[in-house]
Amino acid sequence: MMTEVEIKTASEQTRMRLLDAAREVFSEHSFQGATVREICRRADANVAAVNYHFGSKDGLLAEALNFAPLAALQNANVSAAACPRLRLRLFLRDFMLMLLDEKNPSSQCRIMARELADPTSALDKIVREAIAPLHAFLGKLVREIVGEKVSESELRRCVHSIVGQCLFYRHSHPVLQRLYPKLRYDRKEIEAIGEHIAEFSLAGIGQLDKTDRV
Amino acid sequence: MMTEVEIKTASEQTRMRLLDAAREVFSEHSFQGATVREICRRADANVAAVNYHFGSKDGLLAEALNFAPLAALQNANVSAAACPRLRLRLFLRDFMLMLLDEKNPSSQCRIMARELADPTSALDKIVREAIAPLHAFLGKLVREIVGEKVSESELRRCVHSIVGQCLFYRHSHPVLQRLYPKLRYDRKEIEAIGEHIAEFSLAGIGQLDKTDRV
DNA sequence: TTTACTTTCAAACAATCGTTTGATACAGTG
DNA sequence: CACTGTATCAAACGATTGTTTGAAAGTAAA
Numbered sequence: 448m449m450t451e452v453e454i455k456t457a458s459e460q461t462r463m464r465l466l467d468a469a470r471e472v473f474s475e476h477s478f479q480g481a482t483v484r485e486i487c488r489r490a491d492a493n494v495a496a497v498n499y500h501f502g503s504k505d506g507l508l509a510e511a512l513n514f515a516p517l518a519a520l521q522n523a524n525v526s527a528a529a530c531p532r533l534r535l536r537l538f539l540r541d542f543m544l545m546l547l548d549e550k551n552p553s554s555q556c557r558i559m560a561r562e563l564a565d566p567t568s569a570l571d572k573i574v575r576e577a578i579a580p581l582h583a584f585l586g587k588l589v590r591e592i593v594g595e596k597v598s599e600s601e602l603r604r605c606v607h608s609i610v611g612q613c614l615f616y617r618h619s620h621p622v623l624q625r626l627y628p629k630l631r632y633d634r635k636e637i638e639a640i641g642e643h644i645a646e647f648s649l650a651g652i653g654q655l656d657k658t659d660r661v
Numbered sequence: 662m663m664t665e666v667e668i669k670t671a672s673e674q675t676r677m678r679l680l681d682a683a684r685e686v687f688s689e690h691s692f693q694g695a696t697v698r699e700i701c702r703r704a705d706a707n708v709a710a711v712n713y714h715f716g717s718k719d720g721l722l723a724e725a726l727n728f729a730p731l732a733a734l735q736n737a738n739v740s741a742a743a744c745p746r747l748r749l750r751l752f753l754r755d756f757m758l759m760l761l762d763e764k765n766p767s768s769q770c771r772i773m774a775r776e777l778a779d780p781t782s783a784l785d786k787i788v789r790e791a792i793a794p795l796h797a798f799l800g801k802l803v804r805e806i807v808g809e810k811v812s813e814s815e816l817r818r819c820v821h822s823i824v825g826q827c828l829f830y831r832h833s834h835p836v837l838q839r840l841y842p843k844l845r846y847d848r849k850e851i852e853a854i855g856e857h858i859a860e861f862s863l864a865g866i867g868q869l870d871k872t873d874r875v
Numbered sequence: 876t877t878t879a880c881t882t883t884c885a886a887a888c889a890a891t892c893g894t895t896t897g898a899t900a901c902a903g904t905g
Numbered sequence: 906c907a908c909t910g911t912a913t914c915a916a917a918c919g920a921t922t923g924t925t926t927g928a929a930a931g932t933a934a935a
Contacts, residue, residue, distance in 0.1 A: 457931080458882060477779050479693045483923060493884050498924060500882095564778035565691045566835045574839045582840065604857045607837075611829025612822045618832055619825075621780045625788045626796065643818045650868035651861035671901090672912060697893060707914050712894060714912095 462500050464490040469511040474557035478508065478567045508558075508569050514577040516545065516553040521584045531591035536645040538588070539613070543641040546617045547632045560617045582606055589652060597655050605652050612644045676714050678704040683725040688771035692722065692781045722772075722783050728791040730759065730767040735798045745805035750859040752802070753827070757855040760831045761846045774831045796820055803866060811869050819866050826858045 468490035472481045483497050483504055490496070501507040524538045546556045559577060562570050585606045593602065616623070616632075623630055630636075682704035686695045697711050697718055704710070715721040738752045760770045773791060776784050799820045807816065830837070830846075837844055844850075 456882095461882080477691060477693065479691065480779060482921085484921090493882095494923090495884070495925075496882090504923065561778060563832050563836055564775060565694060570835060571839065574836055578836055579840060601857070604854065605861065607829055607833075608826045608858065608861050611826040611833075613825075614829060614832065615821055615825025618777050618828065619821075621784060622777055622788055622792055623821075625785065626793060640818070643815070644822065646868060647819065647822050647865035648861075650864040654860060654864035670912095675912080696891085698891090707912095708893090709895075709914075710912090718893065 458500075461490070461492055461496060465492055465496060465500060465507065466511050469507050470554045470558065473508060473511060473561070474554040477561050477565050478504075478569075479565065483507075505568050508567065509572065512558065512569065512573065513555055514573075516555060517577055517581065520545065521580065524588075525584070531588055532649055535588055535592065535649065536642065539609075539645045539648075540638055540641040542613060543616070543637050543644070544634070546613060547637045547640070548634065549632070557617065560614060563614070564618075582610070585609060592649070593652050593655055601655060605648070605655070608651060609644065609648045612648065616640060672714075675704070675706055675710060679706055679710060679714060679721065680725050683721050684768045684772065687722060687725060687775070688768035691775050691779050692718075692783075693779065697721075719782050722781065723786065726772065726783065726787065727769055728787075730769060731791055731795065734759065735794065738802075739798070745802055746863060749802055749806065749863065750856065753823075753859045753862075754852055754855040756827060757830070757851050757858070758848070760827060761851045761854070762848065763846065771831065774828060777828075778832075796824070799823060806863070807866050807869055815869060819862070819869070822865060823858065823862045826862065830854060 465486065468486045469481075471489060472486045475481070484494055486507070487494050487496055497504060497507050501510055520538065520541050524534055524541075527534055527537065529537065545551055545553050546560070555577075559573050562573055582603075586602055589602055589605050589609075590597075593605070620632075679700065682700045683695075685703060686700045689695070698708055700721070701708050701710055711718060711721050715724055734752065734755050738748055738755075741748055741751065743751065756770075759765055759767050760774070769791075773787050776787055796817075800816055803816055803819050803823075804811075807819070834846075
């Protein structure tokens with residue numbers, strides 16, 4: 448008793464398993480550190496399967512990327528009936544859950560975060576389809592909060608400050624784990640982090656109109 | 662006519678050249694991405710030189726690390742006759758120069774930043790001797806600014822927010838380069854970034870006493 | 876069943892990695 | 906000079922990498 452969408456040919460199932468395994472491994476190791484053999488092992492597939500279905504390791508990474516969840520977050524946010532400040536809070540909460548929650552099936556952000564440190568051929572696509580829209584989205588949101596008086600370069604730096612705080616917890620996870628061995632990223636902790644970043648950033652944004660610097 | 666400190670045996674000169682080349686390559690590539698052959702090529706040394714002088718690639722990295730410049734920055738700051746807020750501004754300026762200025766001979770921070778994404782056996786030493794002291798230093802500084810009312814966990818998150826903003830510009834350099842092709846990290850730009858982070862963070866810190874949250 | 880095509884598989888390939896080896900050149904001491 | 910320990914070198918080693926190959930297995934239509 449299978450519904451239509453569940454019916455897959457063996458080939459399609461193998462593709463799916465490879466993509467799932469690839470997202471797992473690419474989010475755990477850097478692109479160089481992730482091996483085709485490990486991916487195939489987790490996907491219960493032959494070593495040649497990657498090249499047969501995706502052409503190359505690069506091709507597998509390109510197809511494993513999926514920016515829809517991140518875009519959905521932004522779309523849901525812009526259509527929310529709430530003031531810009533609250534919308535920033537809500538977005539940061541969801542964004543941090545996507546970044547940190549290991550139970551979150553969307554490992555995309557973790558893969559993207561890895562690409563920052565060691566860019567591969569996939570970085571151009573990531574920047575174009577995910578990061579640039581994200582920065583544009585946050586830029587608009589911050590603009591709504593801060594008004595028209597603030598220069599574009601100041602606005603940009605505020606976006607950088609916000610994104611930087613978020614990515615820190617992902618990038619520095621190995622470090623924080625050593626600094627605070629008791630640290631666990633459960634849902635409550637992640638939400639607290641998101642709330643802190645929101646409050647911290649709203650204050651940082653708010654100080655802009657006090658000065659006349661460009 | 663050489664002064665005493667400049668006199669080096671050929672062996673010591675080779676060691677020096679290897680360490681310099683290693684710092685270069687390790688700051689440009691991840692540990693996995695950096696190859697012993699490339700390091701030896703830049704040091705005009707034989708491939709076997711690394712293992713002869715340092716035992717292994719790991720040993721070379723361990724000896725190439727030098728946390729003195731970062732510690733010097735903190736020591737100079739604590740003994741400066743200035744209010745905590747100004748000291749935070751000054752530190753962030755110097756720290757960003759160390760992180761971003763390619764002409765800065767201290768590539769240590771760039772190597773450390775790479776370790777965050779893909780930890781190697783050197784990370785424990787880095788955390789113990791560099792990152793933990795840095796966080797402690799910033800913690801004290803923020804504590805001076807914010808007073809005793811703020812909880813330890815809130816204080817810690819403020820430090821994370823500050824460090825996160827700083828590291829963002831280093832980690833995301835490849836991304837920012839693609840988003841803003843005109844971007845250049847000259848001294849003026851770096852100082853402007855440091856100033857922004859200081860103002861943004863001081864405002865973020867300042868909002869803590871408005872609420873009574875723990 | 877026969878035919879044509881797709882997918883899987885064990886095995887091998889070529890390249891690159893960190894590391895080791897054994898010979899060679901060199902320095903300093905007697 | 907001979908002797909000794911150190912440093913350098915070209916070459917190779919063993920392991921691992923992404924990728925390719927050619928045969929075997931599977932699939933679906935005629």
